Amino acid sequence: MEITDDGKALSSFEWPLWWRITILLNVCVYTMLGNMFAAGITPLFRLIIEDFHVSTNRVSSLSSYALLALGLSNLFAVVASKYIGKRYTTLISLAAFTAVNVWTVYTRSFGSLLATRVVGGLCGGVIETLGPDFVVHLFQEKQLASAMVVYVGFLAGGSALGPIIAGLLGSATGEWQWYFKFLAILSGINVITCILMLPETTDDIPNDFLDNSGQLDSKNDTEQIRTESATPTSPPNLLTIWVSRSFKMGIFDFKRDLNALQYLYTPFTMILQPPVIVTIMIFGLTIGWSVASSIILSNVFQEPPMLWSSRAVGFLSISPLVGLICGLPIGGVLADKLSSRSARQFCGIHVPESRLVLVTIGAVLSPLGVLIIGITLGQHTGWVGQAFGWGLLSLGLTASANILITYAIDCHPLRAPDIALLVNFTKNLLAFGVSLRSMDWYAEDGPVKQFGVMAGTLWACYLFVLPLYFFGAKLRAHSSFL
Numbered sequence: 001m002e003i004t005d006d007g008k009a010l011s012s013f014e015w016p017l018w019w020r021i022t023i024l025l026n027v028c029v030y031t032m033l034g035n036m037f038a039a040g041i042t043p044l045f046r047l048i049i050e051d052f053h054v055s056t057n058r059v060s061s062l063s064s065y066a067l068l069a070l071g072l073s074n075l076f077a078v079v080a081s082k083y084i085g086k087r088y089t090t091l092i093s094l095a096a097f098t099a100v101n102v103w104t105v106y107t108r109s110f111g112s113l114l115a116t117r118v119v120g121g122l123c124g125g126v127i128e129t130l131g132p133d134f135v136v137h138l139f140q141e142k143q144l145a146s147a148m149v150v151y152v153g154f155l156a157g158g159s160a161l162g163p164i165i166a167g168l169l170g171s172a173t174g175e176w177q178w179y180f181k182f183l184a185i186l187s188g189i190n191v192i193t194c195i196l197m198l199p200e201t202t203d204d205i206p207n208d209f210l211d212n213s214g215q216l217d218s219k220n221d222t223e224q225i226r227t228e229s230a231t232p233t234s235p236p237n238l239l240t241i242w243v244s245r246s247f248k249m250g251i252f253d254f255k256r257d258l259n260a261l262q263y264l265y266t267p268f269t270m271i272l273q274p275p276v277i278v279t280i281m282i283f284g285l286t287i288g289w290s291v292a293s294s295i296i297l298s299n300v301f302q303e304p305p306m307l308w309s310s311r312a313v314g315f316l317s318i319s320p321l322v323g324l325i326c327g328l329p330i331g332g333v334l335a336d337k338l339s340s341r342s343a344r345q346f347c348g349i350h351v352p353e354s355r356l357v358l359v360t361i362g363a364v365l366s367p368l369g370v371l372i373i374g375i376t377l378g379q380h381t382g383w384v385g386q387a388f389g390w391g392l393l394s395l396g397l398t399a400s401a402n403i404l405i406t407y408a409i410d411c412h413p414l415r416a417p418d419i420a421l422l423v424n425f426t427k428n429l430l431a432f433g434v435s436l437r438s439m440d441w442y443a444e445d446g447p448v449k450q451f452g453v454m455a456g457t458l459w460a461c462y463l464f465v466l467p468l469y470f471f472g473a474k475l476r477a478h479s480s481f482l
Contacts, residue, residue: 007086012201018236019197020138024147026190026198027127027134028154030094033187034124035136035429037101038066040162040183041117042174042298051176052110056303057439060295062117064436065292069121070128071428074421077129078262081417082256086130086247087200094191094434101184105177115430125428126419127263128155132405132420136413142340143406145355145406153324159290163298166383167314178294199245224301247365267418274475275352275408276419281461283401284427286393289370289454290320292429292438293390298449299439300377316387323369325390327398329356335403352410353404353472356465363462367455369393374451404465411476 010021032395041048045059073093080089093288100120107113139147166179258266270276274302297316335355342354376385405423409416441450468475 009145013140013239013455014102015138018237020144020182022197022339023138023199023201024135024150026110026194027131029190030090030097030124030127030187030194031131031151032158032161033190034070034097034121034153035158036162036165037097037120037124037183038063038117038162039068039159039294040166040179041066041176041272042294043163043167043302043310043317043383044170044179045298047170047174047176047310048110048113052109053190053482058110058300059430059437060299060439063274063291063295064432066117066121066426067113068432071425071432073122073125074129074425074428075264076122076217077126078417078421079260079268080126081130081133081256082263083260085134085200086202087198087249088248090130090198091128091191091194093123093126094187094194094362096182098187098191101180101187104180105184123255124390125424128424132409133417134201136409136416141410145339146332146411147402148406148409149328149335149398149402152331152405153328153398156287156290156324156397157321158448159294159325160317160394163294164314164315164321167310167312167317170314171309199242200249201245201453208283224296228428230454232263264436267421270412270415270418271422273408273412274468275404275472276307276409276422278461279401279404279408279419279425280426281464282404282458283397284430284457285461286366286401287427287453288430288434289419289458290390290393290397292434293370293373293386293393295435295438296442297373297390298388301383319387320394323394324398326391327395327400327402328364328397330361331402331406334358334400335406351473353409353469354405354412356469356472359400359403359462359465363459363465364383365400366396366400367393367458367462369395370451370458374447374449374455377447377451400462407468411472 041062045056045062048054048059048062049056070212077089077093080092084092087465097120100123104113104116104120105115132148135144135147135151166176169182170176172178181432230260279378294317297315299307301313301316302310335358338357339351339354341352369389372389372392373386376389379385405419408419408423412419445453
């Protein structure tokens with residue numbers, strides 16, 4: 001809650017819409033860049049193999065370990081944000097991420113390149129925990145799904161857009177380093193825009209405005225607010241809010257009621273909440289199977305007899321990008337409209353489960369896409385079937401997984417950072433394990449069996465949405481006593 005010069009308390013919900021959208025876009029761009037860094041390297045595998053003379057399995061580890069680091073970074077993010085705030089945590093990690101991309105450009109050994117993947121992942125994944133917390137502090141319930149689907153769209157879009165750009169740059173220049181020059185430039189610009197337009201959004205009043213009892217620092221401040229509340233107030237000074245939230249808050253001006261270890265394990269107390277565990281399973285598997293598809297298709301099409309160029313492999317990622325875009329209105333605007341209509345039917349009472357009806361779209365199409373990839377790979381039908389299946393799989397991220405994340409946060413809004421940590425930590429660990437073994441699994445079982453198991457697992461997880469829809473309120477009431 002911001003206390004302005006005129007004494008008016010101003011929530012971040014009341015900041016101008018254009019300003020809140022600008023903050024959201026800054027967060028989304030950073031999220032996208034982190035995933036572009038992790039996923040964009042796949043079309044460059046052939047160039048890296050030629051440069052460092054390594055095997056296909058070893059070059060695939062460049063994606064795997066970046067994903068592992070993305071997941072682990074969420075643990076550091078939640079602690080850092082409690083100690084120095086979301087703004088400073090974002091700025092420091094983003095600046096370090098920019099430096100890592102510059103380091104990658106000048107690396108001269110495979111071991112050094114692998115190290116950049118780990119460090120870059122640790123920096124680039126920080127925002128994945130903080131992003132939903134920014135969204136919750138900036139947008140009210142009626143806009144929550146729309147704002148969250150933009151965030152998830154950028155998050156997943158980075159994984160699709162990265163390979164396209166990497167493939168184009170790799171083919172045009174013949175050098176894999178140019179992709180990371182491109183990322184360094186974009187992240188450098190993002191540093192500047194975040195310094196200017198990414199204020200601290202937490203509603204906690206900093207310590208320097210509080211005394212030891214948690215009350216306003218002086219009687220004069222209390223008297224001023226009381227006086228102003230009895231008289232007409234002028235509109236809050238947005239310049240004052242911007243300066244105070246961006247430049248006056250010190251790096252240590254935040255309340256800390258727990259130690260670092262407590263901040264670290266507290267999010268895991270949410271793991272048994274039904275909305276959270278179902279969201280983790282579906283979001284994690286969807287991301288995991290998307291990463292596996294990306295690695296398998298990249299290697300299959302770049303190796304003999306296909307011998308696709310980096311540009312051609314990059315263009316294959318257009319299909320998941322189209323799927324993500326098609327899912328945006330389903331998981332965003334339609335979900336919010338369904339929630340608003342439900343509230344009107346129940347006399348203004350908001351029912352979080354009302355959004356879950358739309359999950360059925362992704363529940364049918366996303367696993368079906370996985371199955372199509374496996375069958376077409378096994379039948380050697382060409383690239384069209386794989387592209388179509390990959391697009392359907394990716395549609396599930398924005399059309400269904402986003403609704404589940406919104407639902408989980410809607411059920412526990414004060415625990416948004418904890419939920420984000422659990423979802424991102426788990427999905428990146430799963431993606432790491434899947435990507436590390438994806439080519440071996442492909443060689444051992446073949447595409448039909450491998451992707452059949454993947455599709456069946458995802459369909460099985462979607463079945464757990466049914467108890468949430470029919471018994472969600474009772475489950476939440478019961479779990480609140482656990």
